[in-house]
Amino acid sequence: MKTFTQNLLCALVLCTTITNAQTVVDTYGNLTVNGNRVTSETGEEISLAGMSLFWSIAGDVTNFYNAQTVNHLADDWKISVIRAAMGVNESWDGGNGYADGAVGRQYNLDRVEPIIQAAIDKGIYVIVDWHSHDAENYLTEAKEFFGYISDKYGDNDHILYEIYNEPINQSWADIKTYAEEVIAVIRANDPDNLIIVGTPFYSQRVDQASQNPITAYSNIAYTLHFYAASHTGDGPGSLRDNARKAMSTTDGYNGIALFVTEWGTVEASGNGGFNETESNTWINFMKDNGISHANWTVGDKNESSCVVNNGMGVTGLVNGQLTPSGVYVRGKILEQAVTLSIEDLTLAGKEVKVYPVPFKDTLKISSTIHIDSVVLTDMSGKEVFAKETNEMNPSITIPDLVTGNYILSIISNGEMANTVITKIK
Numbered sequence: 402m403k404t405f406t407q408n409l410l411c412a413l414v415l416c417t418t419i420t421n422a423q424t425v426v427d428t429y430g431n432l433t434v435n436g437n438r439v440t441s442e443t444g445e446e447i448s449l450a451g452m453s454l455f456w457s458i459a460g461d462v463t464n465f466y467n468a469q470t471v472n473h474l475a476d477d478w479k480i481s482v483i484r485a486a487m488g489v490n491e492s493w494d495g496g497n498g499y500a501d502g503a504v505g506r507q508y509n510l511d512r513v514e515p516i517i518q519a520a521i522d523k524g525i526y527v528i529v530d531w532h533s534h535d536a537e538n539y540l541t542e543a544k545e546f547f548g549y550i551s552d553k554y555g556d557n558d559h560i561l562y563e564i565y566n567e568p569i570n571q572s573w574a575d576i577k578t579y580a581e582e583v584i585a586v587i588r589a590n591d592p593d594n595l596i597i598v599g600t601p602f603y604s605q606r607v608d609q610a611s612q613n614p615i616t617a618y619s620n621i622a623y624t625l626h627f628y629a630a631s632h633t634g635d636g637p638g639s640l641r642d643n644a645r646k647a648m649s650t651t652d653g654y655n656g657i658a659l660f661v662t663e664w665g666t667v668e669a670s671g672n673g674g675f676n677e678t679e680s681n682t683w684i685n686f687m688k689d690n691g692i693s694h695a696n697w698t699v700g701d702k703n704e705s706s707c708v709v710n711n712g713m714g715v716t717g718l719v720n721g722q723l724t725p726s727g728v729y730v731r732g733k734i735l736e737q738a739v740t741l742s743i744e745d746l747t748l749a750g751k752e753v754k755v756y757p758v759p760f761k762d763t764l765k766i767s768s769t770i771h772i773d774s775v776v777l778t779d780m781s782g783k784e785v786f787a788k789e790t791n792e793m794n795p796s797i798t799i800p801d802l803v804t805g806n807y808i809l810s811i812i813s814n815g816e817m818a819n820t821v822i823t824k825i826k
Contacts, residue, residue, distance in 0.1 A: 424524020555591030
């Protein structure tokens with residue numbers, strides 16, 4: 402075994418470099434609208450799962466606007482996308498809104514830009530959100546902001562532009578006019594990154610947008626927001642019915658692509674206790690329809706929608722001091738990451754798939770070649786598990802393994818393939 406360990410350690414530098422380079426964005430590239438779906442750059446149907454931060458202008462929760470938050474969510478929760486909800490102008494913002502002048506502008510850039518850079522560094526997507534209910538009143542500021550962001554970061558596939566969070570009583574015609582002006586500014590700097598446009602009545606009337614979509618620009622998706630405890634049912638006029646109509650191509654609808662940039666397990670107020678049954682129904686709906694999503698919210702306010710216990714801050718997030726909604730959402734994101742994080746390896750010239758990644762107790766290997774053995778080592782190269790498999794599609798169960806990252810080595814006919822995998826609870 403000493404010879405094997407020495408050979409493995411020699412391979413680890415190359416193995417770890419290759420594996421670490423394969424981030425979420427490396428895997429899916431520039432998110433692209435294909436028909437009524439937001440897909441990977443190559444057209445693969447996906448449903449990415451992530452989190453939204455709380456309002457950037459809410460001073461009691463802005464301590465989450467940092468790289469530590471993004472790094473933990475990417476590493477421990479396996480999020481694929483993070484949303485920076487940048488406040489524009491609210492009566493309660495204490496003059497800290499982006500549209501409140503130079504001080505407010507800098508206040509928000511100091512919070513949003515670290516999130517953008519951290520997402521780029523971790524290789525996940527970041528939704529840059531103009532978090533407003535009346536964005537058309539701040540058109541000049543929106544054009545300035547998105548011009549700045551698209552010029553500085555637009556070369557990165559990680560960037561997703563959400564140019565209007567939640568209109569309320571504005572007509573779709575007025576929203577569309579606003580959107581086309583902002584889109585023009587973005588497209589002058591960034592010709593192809595995904596742009597997400599808010600829809601009427603708290604981004605619920607996606608059906609109205611589908612009847613008259615934006616056609617002057619490409620790669621445009623539309624915002625759908627829901628709160629599971631409030632938006633129930635599937636009948637005519639329900640929110641899921643609106644979504645199905647929007648994605649359809651009959652009865653005057655044009656089959657638009659949806660992106661759920663904000664959803665809650667609770668009532669639309671942000672409180673009311675989380676509803677697991679309705680949340681499960683919505684998550685299945687999003688997965689079935691290839692809709693990516695970000696849960697509201699990364700925060701520690703005394704609100705049911707927050708995922709961190711009241712007042713616990715980033716330390717509470719990192720230490721797993723989560724609300725019932727937080728425990729649930731983390732688990733669902735991890736479950737979804739399993740279907741999104743499968744690595745394709747090559748061994749003896751043949752493709753080998755390892756799943757689920759991350760895994761809990763059981764790890765499966767799919768191949769068309771005979772797998773002789775499987776070895777697991779910790780990141781220092783110390784062997785923690787080894788098994789002779791002698792079959793094509795082995796399954797290994799390791800219930801007592803502690804959580805963390807490990808190096809998986811698959812051996813066949815004297816050849817070896819390596820990848821880094823993650824064990825979760």
